[in-house]
Amino acid sequence: MESDLVLVIVIATALAFDFTNGFHDTANVVATSISTRAMAPRPAVAFAAILNFAGAFISLEVAATVAGDVVEAGAISPTVIFAGLVGAITWNLITWYYGLPSSSSHALIGGIVGAALAAVGTEAVLGEGILGKVLVPAIVAPIVAFVIGVGAIGIAYRVVGRLRPGPVVHGFKLGQIASGGLLAIAHGTNDAQKTMGVITLALIAHGTLDADNFEVPFWVILASATTIAAGTYAGGWRIIRTMGTRIIKMDAAQGFSAQGAGAAVILASSHFGYPLSTTHVISGGVMGAGAGKRLSAVRWGVAGNMVTAWILTLPAAAAIGAFSYGLTRIFGTGALGPVVVFLMAAMLGMALFARRLRHGQPVPSE
Amino acid sequence: MLYPDFATVVDVEALWQTAAAAIGGGLGIVLCFSIAIWGSTMATDLSNDGRRPAAAAAIAVALLALLACFALVAIGIIFMLS
Numbered sequence: 001m002e003s004d005l006v007l008v009i010v011i012a013t014a015l016a017f018d019f020t021n022g023f024h025d026t027a028n029v030v031a032t033s034i035s036t037r038a039m040a041p042r043p044a045v046a047f048a049a050i051l052n053f054a055g056a057f058i059s060l061e062v063a064a065t066v067a068g069d070v071v072e073a074g075a076i077s078p079t080v081i082f083a084g085l086v087g088a089i090t091w092n093l094i095t096w097y098y099g100l101p102s103s104s105s106h107a108l109i110g111g112i113v114g115a116a117l118a119a120v121g122t123e124a125v126l127g128e129g130i131l132g133k134v135l136v137p138a139i140v141a142p143i144v145a146f147v148i149g150v151g152a153i154g155i156a157y158r159v160v161g162r163l164r165p166g167p168v169v170h171g172f173k174l175g176q177i178a179s180g181g182l183l184a185i186a187h188g189t190n191d192a193q194k195t196m197g198v199i200t201l202a203l204i205a206h207g208t209l210d211a212d213n214f215e216v217p218f219w220v221i222l223a224s225a226t227t228i229a230a231g232t233y234a235g236g237w238r239i240i241r242t243m244g245t246r247i248i249k250m251d252a253a254q255g256f257s258a259q260g261a262g263a264a265v266i267l268a269s270s271h272f273g274y275p276l277s278t279t280h281v282i283s284g285g286v287m288g289a290g291a292g293k294r295l296s297a298v299r300w301g302v303a304g305n306m307v308t309a310w311i312l313t314l315p316a317a318a319a320i321g322a323f324s325y326g327l328t329r330i331f332g333t334g335a336l337g338p339v340v341v342f343l344m345a346a347m348l349g350m351a352l353f354a355r356r357l358r359h360g361q362p363v364p365s366e
Numbered sequence: 367m368l369y370p371d372f373a374t375v376v377d378v379e380a381l382w383q384t385a386a387a388a389i390g391g392g393l394g395i396v397l398c399f400s401i402a403i404w405g406s407t408m409a410t411d412l413s414n415d416g417r418r419p420a421a422a423a424a425i426a427v428a429l430l431a432l433l434a435c436f437a438l439v440a441i442g443i444i445f446m447l448s
Binding site for chain 2: 137
């Protein structure tokens with residue numbers, strides 16, 4: 001009975017993470033469309049939310065990686081997963097508060113690894129899976145997106161550079177609606193699967209699913225898809241501002257190139273089950289589209305701050321995850337620890353929201 | 367095992383395939399869409415100059431490029447579903 005209660009708390013927390021993931025990563029999908037005025041903010045966010053939902057049903061490779069290649073499912077308990085989720089959500093909220101587009105995916109993996117290390121030790125951590133399926137792709141993917149961004153903007157300017165700007169800009173703005181849609185599908189595919197993977201991992205740890213022969217249940221897919229879409233609709237306006245205007249000032253061709261680069265990398269990676277950071281990838285594409293025009297077009301200082309946030313994400317989320325696990329253990333090994341930490345985390349989250357809203361309305365009127 | 371041997375755990379072939387598919391797809395879509403914009407803009411300009419056959423040819427190029435764009439997207443989604 002107690003373990004069932006913990007499982008319910010883990011699922012609720014995983015869906016809360018999914019919401020913050022959609023909320024946090026809205027910027028990745030819509031920032032370029034909004035900054036070039038290809039779409040107004042509200043319709044852009046609604047469009048992204050719908051396609052996020054649809055994208056979540058496309059593939060399950062990433063969910064399989066998160067459930068099977070990060071930590072030893074048989075060696076951990078649902079409480080460990082809960083503590084990892086608290087670490088990830090807390091880091092997401094901190095970076096959201098400061099307007100930093102860090103990676104929700106790495107926060108999730110960092111949080112769970114940190115909690116598993118604190119609870120069980122190194123034997124619960126699957127170093128091979130983390131290195132081969134998380135860390136190396138995490139470095140390679142933004143570089144590939146950068147290269148595509150540089151190449152794409154070079155191609156676009158070479159093909160249309162001598163034409164009248166009016167129809168060219170109009171054409172690329174139309175193209176951005178399509179490439180933004182593709183990026184939203186890609187985001188839904190890769191990111192919603194991370195929550196599916198975590199809930200599946202919790203079901204395995206709880207004993208509901210067999211570790212050697214599991215399938216992601218349909219209700220998990222539906223719940224994850226709905227929650228990430230709701231989070232996306234709620235929107236992360238502060239991060240949109242950073243992504244859309246502070247790295248580079250984009251024209252429509254650059255926006256199209258950046259979105260195309262991001263969508264191509266995320267869709268290809270989802271096929272191979274790499275749980276990528278969509279934030280890293282689209283940032284790579286944005287920087288590539290800027291650098292392809294001229295290197296000085298990229299605000300490297302802002303880009304540097306983002307890289308710092310990226311580097312900090314895994315260890316910071318791991319530390320918070322480990323701390324959260326320690327906190328739950330103060331109240332014993334039953335359900336009381338997760339219940340208390342869940343309530344504390346919920347209150348902290350609400351306080352952070354209230355404080356942020358008091359210090360300035362982040363949602364633009366249009 | 368927390369500290370694995372790098373060479374044995376990273377599937378370099380899968381990484382190359384991912385990078386190649388992404389680069390090919392990403393650059394291909396931008397190229398095709400840029401050609402579509404070029405074709406439609408040229409068609410308007412040529413039509414305004416009264417050069418109807420050339421304008422028709424430019425429209426054909428634009429449509430073909432747009433079709434290629436859709437084909438690339440469809441191939442990408444089918445690849446992901448496979």
